[in-house]
Amino acid sequence: MLNSTLRQCSRYLNKMVPEVVFVLGAPGSGKGTQCSFISKEYDFVHLSAGDLLREERQRQGSEYGEMIEQKIRNGEIVPVEVTCSLLHKAMQKSGKSRFLIDGFPRNKDNLDGWERVMSDKTKLLFVLFFECSRDLCTERCLGRGAAGSGRSDDNLESLQKRFNTYLNDTMPIIQHYDQLGLVRRINAEVGPQQVFEDVKKVFNNSDMSRIAN
Ligand SMILES: Nc1ncnc2c1ncn2[C@@H]1O[C@H](COP(=O)(O)OP(=O)(O)O)[C@@H](O)[C@H]1O
Ligand SMILES: Nc1ccn([C@@H]2O[C@H](COP(=O)(O)OP(=O)(O)O)[C@@H](O)[C@H]2O)c(=O)n1
Numbered sequence: 409m410l411n412s413t414l415r416q417c418s419r420y421l422n423k424m425v426p427e428v429v430f431v432l433g434a435p436g437s438g439k440g441t442q443c444s445f446i447s448k449e450y451d452f453v454h455l456s457a458g459d460l461l462r463e464e465r466q467r468q469g470s471e472y473g474e475m476i477e478q479k480i481r482n483g484e485i486v487p488v489e490v491t492c493s494l495l496h497k498a499m500q501k502s503g504k505s506r507f508l509i510d511g512f513p514r515n516k517d518n519l520d521g522w523e524r525v526m527s528d529k530t531k532l533l534f535v536l537f538f539e540c541s542r543d544l545c546t547e548r549c550l551g552r553g554a555a556g557s558g559r560s561d562d563n564l565e566s567l568q569k570r571f572n573t574y575l576n577d578t579m580p581i582i583q584h585y586d587q588l589g590l591v592r593r594i595n596a597e598v599g600p601q602q603v604f605e606d607v608k609k610v611f612n613n614s615d616m617s618r619i620a621n
Contacts, residue, residue, distance in 0.1 A: 426499060426530045431510040432582055433538030435570045436545035436552070437596045438603060442538065443508045445604045450611055453504045457512040460494040461486055462559075480561050483569030485514050485577065488521025496526065508536075515577035519584070533614060535585045536607065538596035542571055 429452065431439045443454040458480075465476040472490050479486045491512065499507055513519040546567055553562030561570060585591050592610045596603050 424505070426505045426507060427533050428507045428509050428530050429533050430512060430535045430585075431508055431538075432514075432535060432578060433596060434540055434542065434545045434574050435567065436547075436549035437538035437540040438548070438600065439510050439538055441600050442536075442594075442596075442603060442607055443510045445600070446508055446607060446611065449608070450506075451504075452506045452508045453499075453502045454508045454510060455495055455498050455502075456510040457491050457495065457514070458510070460498060461491060464490070464494055477560065481566055483561060483566050483571075483573050485518065485573060488513075488517045491518065492521045492525055513581055515573070515581065519581055532590065534610070535582070535591045536610065537582055537591050537593050538603070539593055540596040544597055546571075 431443055433439050440456060440459075443456065446452055447454040461476050461480065464470050465473045465480070467473070470476075472486075476486055476490070478484075495509060495512065513522050546564075549562050549567055550564070553559065560566070582591060594603060594606045594610070
């Protein structure tokens with residue numbers, strides 16, 4: 409009787425721990441596009457670190473606005489204290505318990521900051537990693553810029569810097585999670601729907617009963 413009650417309590421508490429999927433890949437690999445598909449089909453809230461930073465940059469009275477703009481233009485990574493606090497607030501505000509965290513953790517500072525503050529409050533399910541060549545990603549970002557993304561970093565000069573940051577700072581984070589067996593690789597060089605077919609396989613293999621909408 410006591411054991412069964414304890415088991416029930418433990419199940420309840422486990423359920424309360426927010427679950428996260430980190431979504432990584434080069435700039436323009438299609439992270440945002442796929443997160444939008446995933447959040448429609450599965451019970452996950454899409455939180456884009458880049459979108460949260462861009463919102464904070466626009467917020468009146470933000471003490472970080474200028475610093476964020478400068479980092480984004482230069483393809484550099486904003487200090488984790490700012491990004492992690494924005495993510496944490498957005499998670500709390502949503503009132504939900506499953507999150508796609510898009511574009512994070514992007515360097516060692518991001519990873520260490522998350523582990524310091526959030527890793528004991530959350531459960532990492534896996535890391536979705538979109539693989540796409542630099543040329544194709546560059547073409548997509550320039551296309552996004554030309555189509556009016558309004559982003560100050562969808563230009564060749566910023567893109568070169570973003571790619572350097574991706575190769576030097578983000579790839580080691582993907583390797584770190586790969587060593588832990590947490591990376592789910594997706595070929596992102598095909599059309600959006602075809603990419604999503606592979607993404608669905610990953611989510612469906614992760615215990616459908618728990619994550620289906
Ligand atoms: N699989 C795909 N094939 C072709 N274009 C794509 C694909 N996925 C996304 N795009 C387009 O490429 C650009 C970048 O996609 P996005 O999802 O914003 O990438 P990220 O979030 O990784 O920067 C957008 O204009 C988007 O419409
Ligand atoms: N964890 C993060 C994510 C984004 N960013 C900043 O936001 C920019 C845009 O990131 P993004 O994820 O919206 O877009 P992509 O570069 O992936 O297309 C990055 O180049 C960084 O300058 C950051 O500083 N820290």
